[in-house]
Amino acid sequence: MTEKQENIIQAAIKLFSERGYAATSTNAIAKEAAVSEGLIFRHFGNKEGLLHAIIKTGEEVLKQMLFPIVMENDPKLVIKRTIELPFDVKKEDYEFWKLQFKLKWELKEYSHEKMFPLINALTVAFKKLGYDNPQLEAQYLTIYIEAIGEAILKGYLNNGAEIKQFILNKYDL
Amino acid sequence: MTEKQENIIQAAIKLFSERGYAATSTNAIAKEAAVSEGLIFRHFGNKEGLLHAIIKTGEEVLKQMLFPIVMENDPKLVIKRTIELPFDVKKEDYEFWKLQFKLKWELKEYSHEKMFPLINALTVAFKKLGYDNPQLEAQYLTIYIEAIGEAILKGYLNNGAEIKQFILNKYDL
DNA sequence: CCTTGATAAGTGAGTAATCACTTTCTATTC
DNA sequence: GAATAGAAAGTGATTACTCACTTATCAAGG
Incomplete structure (x- = not known):
């Protein structure tokens, strides 16, 4: 687990919690985590994969x-x-x-x-x-x-x- | 409250309940209610207005x-x-x-x-x-x-x- | 100690599809 | 005949995701 990976998860927890899963865009997560949007998909496959990592x-x-x-x-x-x-x-x-x-x-x-x-x-x-x-x-x-x-x-x-x-x-x- | 208005509310309750509010598109609600999508906005203003009617x-x-x-x-x-x-x-x-x-x-x-x-x-x-x-x-x-x-x-x-x-x-x- | 090369980490512009919502037009009803 | 109800075909913005590419890491070979 790299630092940026950890950043993505933390950002996702924050935004999913605030706005809900469906209402949070991967773009918003990338911005909050200060990484490129593509990195989310490199590490977690898709948006649901990110959710599963959190679960x-x-x-x-x-x-x-x-x-x-x-x-x-x-x-x-x-x-x-x-x-x-x-x-x-x-x-x-x-x-x-x-x-x-x-x-x-x-x-x-x-x-x-x-x-x-x-x-x-x-x-x-x-x-x-x-x-x-x-x-x-x-x-x-x-x-x-x-x-x-x-x-x-x-x-x-x-x-x-x-x-x-x-x-x-x-x-x- | 016309019949189609009631249909829209019932369809929205069903889909919001199944998928969540954010994950349900107005298009899907219109199809489920068998009405045109525009009718939702005529009667309830916007998606949130429909939600408020349900609340x-x-x-x-x-x-x-x-x-x-x-x-x-x-x-x-x-x-x-x-x-x-x-x-x-x-x-x-x-x-x-x-x-x-x-x-x-x-x-x-x-x-x-x-x-x-x-x-x-x-x-x-x-x-x-x-x-x-x-x-x-x-x-x-x-x-x-x-x-x-x-x-x-x-x-x-x-x-x-x-x-x-x-x-x-x-x-x- | 440096070069090489293979792999993983990371970027950012691009894409087709979908989104909430609008506009234009027609039918109905009082 | 003027609201009201409704359909159908739009609109630009946003969506999740892809792709071609660059950078970092690190071990093996000379």
């Missing part, structure tokens, strides 16, 4: 975020870290994550399967803690955590810390 | 759905009906709602304010039932219900009835 990056980053949760043995910590997940996203990463959420609607191929390891880890955790229906509790929490992430990114949540504590209380954490 | 429709439909909940006095019924909301969406309306959710990401002007009446009604309901933090409970449930709607539309939820009962149990309903 791959997103999947990798998500895996890295879920790893310490899935590997945790203490069930209380598994739940606590899951809840804290969306609140720990840094402001400078908002654009990146907004794009990932946007793509969930824009792409047909986008699947929910990436969350399965988390759902499984949560199911085990809820089971250990003696919850009545660990499977549903896990599904419930996963959906909710994704929703909190969305709300934060869209700027609907101005009382993040308060909400976070509120949820932690619900699970006696 | 207005969406806001109206949402208001109609929230009305019986907001008007309800029995606090248990307010919460019950809120929870049931996303599960009552008919299959034939999926395209329409998918577009509404998609637009939340695509448009900057799209605001969360439409949900305020529901949040307020829920706050009152939770207060009546003696919940510790009615305001947060209302915010929490609203975010969650929107997320359930998303999951259903995306096809992530194959155990809808089970999840619905699970949530109702959480609120002793």
Whole structure:
């Protein structure tokens, strides 16, 4: 991965996130990245190829975020870290994550399967803690955590810390 | 609203929902609606005008759905009906709602304010039932219900009835 | 240490197709 | 008979992508 290649990806993330995939021209990406337009096609084949490179990056980053949760043995910590997940996203990463959420609607191929390891880890955790229906509790929490992430990114949540504590209380954490 | 005008709106909902707003050409909409392309501009001014007509429709439909909940006095019924909301969406309306959710990401002007009446009604309901933090409970449930709607539309939820009962149990309903 | 040569990285002008939108004209309706 | 509704054929601008070409990198051979 050369420097200009990295520039192209960063520019694409920024512009796709701001304007959407279809509304962003390869010309605009080239200008933002300060490279020739042809270079985009040399490295990524076509516009969709560039998009796929970004998606791959997103999947990798998500895996890295879920790893310490899935590997945790203490069930209380598994739940606590899951809840804290969306609140720990840094402001400078908002654009990146907004794009990932946007793509969930824009792409047909986008699947929910990436969350399965988390759902499984949560199911085990809820089971250990003696919850009545660990499977549903896990599904419930996963959906909710994704929703909190969305709300934060869209700027609907101005009382993040308060909400976070509120949820932690619900699970006696 | 003439018949062809209605055809244009229905075709636009279908294509915007499938491909996204930016990726749908006015030419494609005209073909789908079986009208001349110029007619779109006669009636809606420009492509964005057509989009706004669709958004207005969406806001109206949402208001109609929230009305019986907001008007309800029995606090248990307010919460019950809120929870049931996303599960009552008919299959034939999926395209329409998918577009509404998609637009939340695509448009900057799209605001969360439409949900305020529901949040307020829920706050009152939770207060009546003696919940510790009615305001947060209302915010929490609203975010969650929107997320359930998303999951259903995306096809992530194959155990809808089970999840619905699970949530109702959480609120002793 | 320099030349050679092969490959990858990068440029920028060019292209056909498509885009949102306009104009001109005809049919319908009150 | 004058709005209104509609069709058809345009418009210039923008699109994703190509292509011929230049530059950078770097290892092998003399």
